[in-house]
Amino acid sequence: MKKEMLEGLSPEEKKELLATLQNEANEEKNNRRQAYEELREKFAQDVQARLNDVVTAVTEFREWLENESRAFRDVMAEYGQLRSESxxxxxxxxxxxxxxxxxxxxxxxxxxxxxxxxxxxxxxxxxxxxxxxxxxxxxxxxxxxxxxxxxxxxxxxxxxxxxxxxxxxxxxxxxxxxxxxxxxxxxxxxxxxxxxxxxxxxxxxxxxxxxxxxx
Structure with a gap:
């Protein structure tokens, strides 16, 4: 706001204008905080969802590998490629x-x-x-x-x-x-x-x- 416009305002009007500007600043600050918190929560949810998928996939792979390697070892033992003390x-x-x-x-x-x-x-x-x-x-x-x-x-x-x-x-x-x-x-x-x-x-x-x- 231009200086000459402020000079034409009464003390009450200046006080009211200051309060309005402060309210707008606080509202903008609250909006920024709310936007940040929403983005933060969304990011955390996305990470958690992808992490759960990875953990599930790795856990299933580990279980599958243990079972399959145990079965293949039995075949190797029968075929004669494993030492008896293995x-x-x-x-x-x-x-x-x-x-x-x-x-x-x-x-x-x-x-x-x-x-x-x-x-x-x-x-x-x-x-x-x-x-x-x-x-x-x-x-x-x-x-x-x-x-x-x-x-x-x-x-x-x-x-x-x-x-x-x-x-x-x-x-x-x-x-x-x-x-x-x-x-x-x-x-x-x-x-x-x-x-x-x-x-x-x-x-x-x-x-x-x-x-x-x-x-």
């Missing part, structure tokens, strides 16, 4: 495509490990009471760290195995607890991992990883 892994190369199925036994613990862990915690509490360093004792801190559980609440097999190496640092009671851990060790399941490779134009095998972060 855990179920094999590599198949056809043309420029190679697939490796790596199977391994996953070790874990039964309920006796929980008993051993509880006994070890009590043992370590009594141990620190007899040392000058108390809970600052490195052996105590190391043992307690190795007893930490993963997100699923399970003891880690490799960590517990490291506790066995500490037997010479403690007494017969500690060794007895370690024996209980060893007795609780069981093979829980057979895990399968799949690896894919494709040979490029110069004959080099390149790893194909169906991972979103590696594409």
């Amino acid at each position: 855990q179920g892994g094999f590599t198949m190369t056809v043309g420029d495509f190679r697939m490796t199925v790596a199977a391994n036994n996953v070790k874990g613990f039964d309920e006796r490990a929980d008993m051993a862990a509880e006994r070890l915690v009590d043992y370590l509490k009594r141990y620190v009471q007899q040392t000058e360093k108390g809970t600052d004792d490195p052996m105590y801190q190391l043992a307690m760290t190795l007893l930490e559980r993963n997100k699923s609440g399970d003891l880690d097999y490799k960590s517990i195995s490291k506790l066995y190496d500490l037997e010479t640092r403690f007494d017969a009671e500690y060794a007895e607890i370690m024996q209980l851990f060893k007795e609780s060790n069981v093979i829980q399941r057979n895990a399968q991992n799949f690896y894919f490779h494709r040979r490029d134009d110069v004959g080099v095998w390149r790893k194909v990883e169906p991972s979103f972060c590696r594409m």
